[in-house]
Amino acid sequence: MAHTRTDLTFPSGGDEIAAWLYRPETGDDARSPCIVMAHGFSATRADALPAYAERFADAGYGVVLFDYRGFGDSGGAPRQVIDIRRQQEDYEAAIRFACRQPWVDPERIALFGSSFSGGHVVDVASRDRRIAAVIAQAPFADGVAQLRHTPPKVAARATFDGLRDLLAAARGRAPVTIRPTGAPGSYAVMTAPEAEPGFASIVGSGSRWENAVGARIMLFVGAWRPVVKARAVTAPLLVCVCDRDETTPPGPAVQMALNAPRGEVVHYPIGHFDIYTGTDFERAVSDQLAFLQRVLVPAGVGAPA
Numbered sequence: 001m002a003h004t005r006t007d008l009t010f011p012s013g014g015d016e017i018a019a020w021l022y023r024p025e026t027g028d029d030a031r032s033p034c035i036v037m038a039h040g041f042s043a044t045r046a047d048a049l050p051a052y053a054e055r056f057a058d059a060g061y062g063v064v065l066f067d068y069r070g071f072g073d074s075g076g077a078p079r080q081v082i083d084i085r086r087q088q089e090d091y092e093a094a095i096r097f098a099c100r101q102p103w104v105d106p107e108r109i110a111l112f113g114s115s116f117s118g119g120h121v122v123d124v125a126s127r128d129r130r131i132a133a134v135i136a137q138a139p140f141a142d143g144v145a146q147l148r149h150t151p152p153k154v155a156a157r158a159t160f161d162g163l164r165d166l167l168a169a170a171r172g173r174a175p176v177t178i179r180p181t182g183a184p185g186s187y188a189v190m191t192a193p194e195a196e197p198g199f200a201s202i203v204g205s206g207s208r209w210e211n212a213v214g215a216r217i218m219l220f221v222g223a224w225r226p227v228v229k230a231r232a233v234t235a236p237l238l239v240c241v242c243d244r245d246e247t248t249p250p251g252p253a254v255q256m257a258l259n260a261p262r263g264e265v266v267h268y269p270i271g272h273f274d275i276y277t278g279t280d281f282e283r284a285v286s287d288q289l290a291f292l293q294r295v296l297v298p299a300g301v302g303a304p305a
Helices: 049-058 084-101 117-126 145-147 150-170 195-203 214-221 224-230 250-259 278-296
Strands: 003-012 015-022 030-040 062-066 106-116 133-135 237-242 263-268
Touching: 003 084, 003 278, 015 049, 015 084, 015 117, 030 049, 030 084, 030 278, 049 106, 049 278, 062 084, 084 106, 084 214, 106 117, 106 278, 117 133, 117 224, 117 237, 133 278, 150 214, 195 278, 224 237, 224 250, 237 250, 237 278, 263 278
Parallel strands: 030 062, 030 106, 106 133, 133 237, 237 263
Antiparallel strands: 003 015, 015 062
C-alpha cells in the first residue's frame, strides 16, 4: 500500500515538536489505526526508525514519528537534556496530535518504543487507557538492573557530573554533558562492545544525533522502573527481546511482559542494535505487523483501515 510522508510540527510544553506524519493511501473513507513512535537514549527520528515507519504505513497504519524537545529537529532548550517525564509528555502530545487527524481512528492508537523509549511507551500506556496496543523493542525496563551493568568508576564519575549539571542548570548555564556511547573502558553511558559500532550502524548521514547528553539524567535513571509500571498496562503489549543484548539487560524486559496483564514476548538471538537492520529488522517488523494485525484489526477484516 502506498503512503505519503509530511514533515510538520505540533506543540508540547510551549515548544514545537518536529515530526513525520505517515498517511497510508487506503482509497476509502474508513479511519486508520495510528502508531506513535520516537527513539531511545539520545537518538533522533532519522536514526533507523523510518524503516519501521515506512513498513507500518505500507501495511495501512498511520504513523507519527517525532523528535523529543531539545533533540534533533525539534525546538526546546536546553539542548541534549534527557528528562524522563518531559519525554513522556512529548509522547502524550504526539498522541493528542494523532487523534486530531480526521483520518485517524482515535480508538486504535498504538505506541512503539525502542531501547530507552521502550520504557517510555510502557509508562505512558500504564496511565492512558485509550492506548490500544504497545510495542517495546529491546526496551529499557529496570533502572536498578541497569545500574548493575554500569562500571563502578563510570557510575561514580557520572554521579559527580550529574550534580555539576544540576548546579549548572540552576545557574542558567549550559549543560554538563556525558557521551551516550563510547569504546569499552571509556567514560560514556553505553560502553559495551556493541554500543559504539551499533550507534554507527543506525545514525544516517542526515541525522542530527549528537554524542552528548546532559549528565543529570544519570541521577534519575536508576529509580525508573517500567518493569513495575507494566502491571497497569491494560492494552496488549508486545516485548521484543534481544537475548544477546549487552546494552539493556534482557531479563527485566522479559519480566516486563510477564507483569503486563496482556503481555507477550518474542525472542531474537541478537544484540541490542541488530534489530534495526538487515534480516533481524525484517523478522522483527514482520512479527510486529502480525501483532498489530491481531490486536488492532477486527476479525474478518483484511486491511488495517
